[in-house]
Amino acid sequence: MRSTNFPTLFALITGASCVNFPFESTQLQDSDVGSFSAIAFGDKTTPTFANSTCKTGPGNVGWPLDDEWSKLNSSLNGALLKPAPPAIVCYPGPLQNTNQCNYLLQNASSTRFYINDPVTVLTDWPEGNTCLPTANSTGSSCTQGGFPTYVVNATTVRHIQIAVNFARNKGIRLIIKNTGHDFVGRSAGAGSISVWTHYLKSFEYLPDFTAGEYRGRAARVGSGLEAWELYNYMDINNMTVVVPGGSTVGAYGGWTAGGGHTILASYHGLGADQPLSIQVVTADGRFVTADMYQNTDLFYALRGGGPGSYGIVTSMIVKAYPAVEVIQSVIGFSGGNLTKPAPPLPGQPGDTANIQNLTGFWNGVYQFYLFGKTIVDNGGTTYNYIAPLGNNTYSFTTTIQLPGLTPQQAQALLQPLFDTLNKIGIAVNNSEPIVSPAWGAAQQGEGDSPGEQRFATRLFPRANWENTTTFLSTMGAIQSNVEAGYIFHGIHLKPTEAIGGYPGNTSVNPAFRTAIMHADIFDYVSITGLTPEQITSTHTRLETYVNLIRAATPGSGAYVNECDLQEPNFQQSFWGDKYAGLLKIKQQRDPWDLFWSPATVGSEGWEVKTVTGLPTQNGPLCRVPNYTTYNG
Numbered sequence: 001m002r003s004t005n006f007p008t009l010f011a012l013i014t015g016a017s018c019v020n021f022p023f024e025s026t027q028l029q030d031s032d033v034g035s036f037s038a039i040a041f042g043d044k045t046t047p048t049f050a051n052s053t054c055k056t057g058p059g060n061v062g063w064p065l066d067d068e069w070s071k072l073n074s075s076l077n078g079a080l081l082k083p084a085p086p087a088i089v090c091y092p093g094p095l096q097n098t099n100q101c102n103y104l105l106q107n108a109s110s111t112r113f114y115i116n117d118p119v120t121v122l123t124d125w126p127e128g129n130t131c132l133p134t135a136n137s138t139g140s141s142c143t144q145g146g147f148p149t150y151v152v153n154a155t156t157v158r159h160i161q162i163a164v165n166f167a168r169n170k171g172i173r174l175i176i177k178n179t180g181h182d183f184v185g186r187s188a189g190a191g192s193i194s195v196w197t198h199y200l201k202s203f204e205y206l207p208d209f210t211a212g213e214y215r216g217r218a219a220r221v222g223s224g225l226e227a228w229e230l231y232n233y234m235d236i237n238n239m240t241v242v243v244p245g246g247s248t249v250g251a252y253g254g255w256t257a258g259g260g261h262t263i264l265a266s267y268h269g270l271g272a273d274q275p276l277s278i279q280v281v282t283a284d285g286r287f288v289t290a291d292m293y294q295n296t297d298l299f300y301a302l303r304g305g306g307p308g309s310y311g312i313v314t315s316m317i318v319k320a321y322p323a324v325e326v327i328q329s330v331i332g333f334s335g336g337n338l339t340k341p342a343p344p345l346p347g348q349p350g351d352t353a354n355i356q357n358l359t360g361f362w363n364g365v366y367q368f369y370l371f372g373k374t375i376v377d378n379g380g381t382t383y384n385y386i387a388p389l390g391n392n393t394y395s396f397t398t399t400i401q402l403p404g405l406t407p408q409q410a411q412a413l414l415q416p417l418f419d420t421l422n423k424i425g426i427a428v429n430n431s432e433p434i435v436s437p438a439w440g441a442a443q444q445g446e447g448d449s450p451g452e453q454r455f456a457t458r459l460f461p462r463a464n465w466e467n468t469t470t471f472l473s474t475m476g477a478i479q480s481n482v483e484a485g486y487i488f489h490g491i492h493l494k495p496t497e498a499i500g501g502y503p504g505n506t507s508v509n510p511a512f513r514t515a516i517m518h519a520d521i522f523d524y525v526s527i528t529g530l531t532p533e534q535i536t537s538t539h540t541r542l543e544t545y546v547n548l549i550r551a552a553t554p555g556s557g558a559y560v561n562e563c564d565l566q567e568p569n570f571q572q573s574f575w576g577d578k579y580a581g582l583l584k585i586k587q588q589r590d591p592w593d594l595f596w597s598p599a600t601v602g603s604e605g606w607e608v609k610t611v612t613g614l615p616t617q618n619g620p621l622c623r624v625p626n627y628t629t630y631n632g
């Protein structure tokens with residue numbers, strides 16, 4: 001394993017910290033600490049620990065008394081919140097409110113209610129499902145569960161520094177919540193203090209920016225910005241920045257930190273390829289700039305080395321590009337004993353053709369996946385789904401996203417694919433492509449709400465597409481998963497280092513760089529209401545099938561931001577040969593293990609103890625007994 005694939009391990013230059021925005025000028029000074037030693041800075045070279053087997057929680061030894069929390073709140077100028085889960089209004093108690101509960105049940109999911117809530121996470125189960133909205137609370141209860149106990153509504157760097165210092169000095173679990181999109185509970189944590197970065201929404205366009213060898217368009221961006229907000233800035237400034245697919249996903253929190261795939265992945269690279277400099281509060285409480293020249297270890301780790309592990313990012317300068325138009329084409333067909341094409345899946349373009357011959361159906365699917373090579377080589381991506389419809393019938397749908405082409409060029413590019421499908425007997429038409437509705441701020445950030453998704457993912461190497469034998473065995477593994485009842489969601493992409501461009505040297509999973517497709521394999525079982533045993537056996541069955549895909553893609557990996565929390569050997573899978581180097585940076589920058597989230601760099605030494613035994617965040621975070629160090 002290489003351990004020096006980053007430029008300077010001991011980057012000691014912390015310099016006079018520059019800022020991107022006024023909110024970053026409000027900082028904690030050593031002189032502000034005064035007699036409130038709980039908010040004193042840490043020293044990572046001689047770290048002191050609030051020692052115990054577990055991080056302390058409410059009611060435990062070491063948990064601050066009320067007057068200490070008040071003192072903390074004063075030093076934060078009142079930014080400390082103690083929010084209940086939003087659905088508490090559905091349960092008996094002082095906060096019960098039938099109108100508000102009905103609003104949650106009927107209307108909140110089409111608004112920004114959940115996105116603006118300080119504790120909601122968008123996948124319920126990792127929190128512990130401890131307070132779900134219900135019209136009939138008889139027999140269930142609402143507890144804080146895996147939601148944090150306190151939230152710092154951060155609007156200055158000083159707020160974040162105080163939260164970091166207090167949590168570290170007191171041995172309290174710290175989490176970071178931006179939008180709450182993380183699928184496995186990384187923005188939740190029982191008994192924790194949460195730093196809520198949602199309101200860090202500053203933006204400034206820089207039409208002519210220079211940094212190192214970079215000269216061109218750029219933008220200063222606050223870490224609380226969501227994709228849809230950036231689409232609006234793109235329109236205003238007639239330029240393009242690279243953003244996530246989901247319109248309320250945060251662009252500069254977990255997305256950039258974990259890699260960040262996008263419609264433009266084969267055109268301008270991943271999210272992690274975009275930063276030119278990063279402003280971050282580190283585990284010792286200090287605020288630093290990480291770029292090509294200073295804190296280069298952090299600059300490396302924060303671009304792909306995993307969410308929430310090395311510091312709390314407050315803003316970045318990212319690359320911007322000339323405005324690009326994305327052209328979209330769609331294909332949909334179903335297979336099996338159907339008299340007409342199947343009705344559309346939610347949110348998907350409908351099927352326009354049906355083929356009774358299932359061998360022909362799968363042949364059509366294989367031909368599409370194979371053609372993905374041509375699409376990514378022309379700067380495009382696809383977002384495709386193969387879904388079992390029951391009674392041995394199946395649906396295949398995809399959008400094809402082609403940045404920088406005219407509709408006519410896109411149509412001509414795709415014609416050979418349509419010819420092949422038509423020849424097999426799949427009567428789909430190469431209709432004139434349109435301007436992509438997926439690239440733009442259509443929904444203005446409304447409509448995301450909590451759900452329950454358990455799934456696994458895989459990165460498919462391009463090499464598997466270059467050899468007929470391996471291609472057929474890869475497709476066979478995919479087909480087996482769909483025939484077993486799972487929905488397969490593939491995304492063709494080509495985020496090579498060359499496409500990612502300057503400044504390069506990121507810590508992104510190397511498997512992304514050689515991939516032709518990233519895919520999610522969704523469990524079809526809704527786990528709400530199941531017993532822990534049922535949830536475990538459901539997961540075991542999914543694993544059996546996903547292992548077929550893993551076996552067809554040996555040595556590749558999976559995407560940390562869209563993952564099975566129980567991914568086997570996550571260190572190799574999420575970071576390959578970069579893991580050992582990242583772990584060193586983590587240990588040097590955060591000897592306290594202040595920033596901890598499941599299945600991220602350096603997480604091995606700790607575990608959340610849950611009553612059910614399920615891998616949720618609903619329990620104390622404790623050291624793994626007798627754990628020494630990760631050794632592959």
Ligand SMILES: Cc1cc2nc3c(=O)[nH]c(=O)nc-3n(C[C@H](O)[C@H](O)[C@H](O)COP(=O)(O)OP(=O)(O)OC[C@H]3O[C@@H](n4cnc5c(N)ncnc54)[C@H](O)[C@@H]3O)c2cc1C
Binds near residue numbers: 122182244248259262
């Ligand atoms: C509907 C939906 C659509 C999605 N679409 C895409 C997509 O198109 N492409 C893609 O790659 N992924 C996608 N994802 C996955 C997405 O990348 C992850 O959920 C990601 O973690 C979201 O980051 P966040 O900051 O918005 O969310 P949060 O859940 O708030 O945070 C996620 C993680 O990032 C850490 N973090 C957040 N902010 C900071 C910060 N300022 N500093 C340091 N750490 C921070 C948190 O500690 C946490 O570990 C999607 C997810 C959903 C639910």
Ligand SMILES: *[C@@H]1O[C@H](CO)[C@@H](O)[C@H](O)[C@H]1NC(C)=O
Binds near residue numbers: 049051
């Ligand atoms: C805390 O633990 C560390 C490492 O185990 C040890 O070196 C240190 O002395 C302990 N500190 C206290 C105050 O107990």
Ligand SMILES: *[C@@H]1O[C@H](CO)[C@@H](O)[C@H](O)[C@H]1NC(C)=O
Binds near residue numbers: 078080081
């Ligand atoms: C913190 O102080 C503000 C302003 O005084 C107050 O509104 C808020 O309720 C306090 N937070 C907590 C957790 O007590």
Ligand SMILES: *[C@@H]1O[C@H](CO)[C@@H](O)[C@H](O)[C@H]1NC(C)=O
Binds near residue numbers: 102103106
């Ligand atoms: C939900 O929205 C509908 C349509 O706007 C409205 O009639 C209804 O009163 C709303 N219900 C609640 C509980 O807010």
Ligand SMILES: *[C@@H]1O[C@H](CO)[C@@H](O)[C@H](O)[C@H]1NC(C)=O
Binds near residue numbers: 136137138139
């Ligand atoms: C509410 O749920 C309880 C327990 O499941 C059940 O006994 C009761 O009939 C339900 N009430 C209504 C009005 O549905």
Ligand SMILES: *[C@@H]1O[C@H](CO)[C@@H](O)[C@H](O)[C@H]1NC(C)=O
Binds near residue numbers: 081118153155199
């Ligand atoms: C958090 O801070 C923002 C910005 O000051 C404010 O608008 C918002 O109301 C606060 N949220 C809560 C829940 O206090």
Ligand SMILES: *[C@@H]1O[C@H](CO)[C@@H](O)[C@H](O)[C@H]1NC(C)=O
Binds near residue numbers: 238323
């Ligand atoms: C927007 O940018 C594009 C690409 O650089 C350019 O062709 C176009 O003229 C610009 N439009 C406006 C209104 O400036």
Ligand SMILES: *[C@@H]1O[C@H](CO)[C@@H](O)[C@H](O)[C@H]1NC(C)=O
Binds near residue numbers: 337
């Ligand atoms: C196809 O479906 C029709 C109508 O549902 C049914 O009558 C027929 O037996 C089916 N054929 C096969 C081969 O399953």
Ligand SMILES: *[C@@H]1O[C@H](CO)[C@@H](O)[C@H](O)[C@H]1NC(C)=O
Binds near residue numbers: 428
């Ligand atoms: C495809 O095109 C043919 C010929 O123009 C037309 O008859 C058919 O209805 C079209 N099919 C679909 C699904 O649009």
Ligand SMILES: *[C@@H]1O[C@H](CO)[C@@H](O)[C@H](O)[C@H]1NC(C)=O
Binds near residue numbers: 359361424
């Ligand atoms: C079914 O499709 C396969 C693959 O395209 C083809 O070889 C076969 O001839 C078709 N069978 C029928 C009965 O159409």
Ligand SMILES: *[C@@H]1O[C@H](CO)[C@@H](O)[C@H](O)[C@H]1NC(C)=O
Binds near residue numbers: 389390391
């Ligand atoms: C499967 O076919 C049976 C008999 O035609 C029908 O009753 C049932 O609804 C079908 N199931 C699905 C999932 O389409």
Ligand SMILES: *[C@@H]1O[C@H](CO)[C@@H](O)[C@H](O)[C@H]1NC(C)=O
Binds near residue numbers: 467468469470
């Ligand atoms: C294709 O892959 C198979 C199975 O790994 C291998 O035996 C074969 O030599 C490969 N073919 C080529 C042309 O590389």
Ligand SMILES: *[C@@H]1O[C@H](CO)[C@@H](O)[C@H](O)[C@H]1NC(C)=O
Binds near residue numbers: 625626
């Ligand atoms: C940890 O080490 C202690 C002392 O060597 C031993 O008694 C104990 O069984 C170990 N615990 C585990 C879980 O291995």
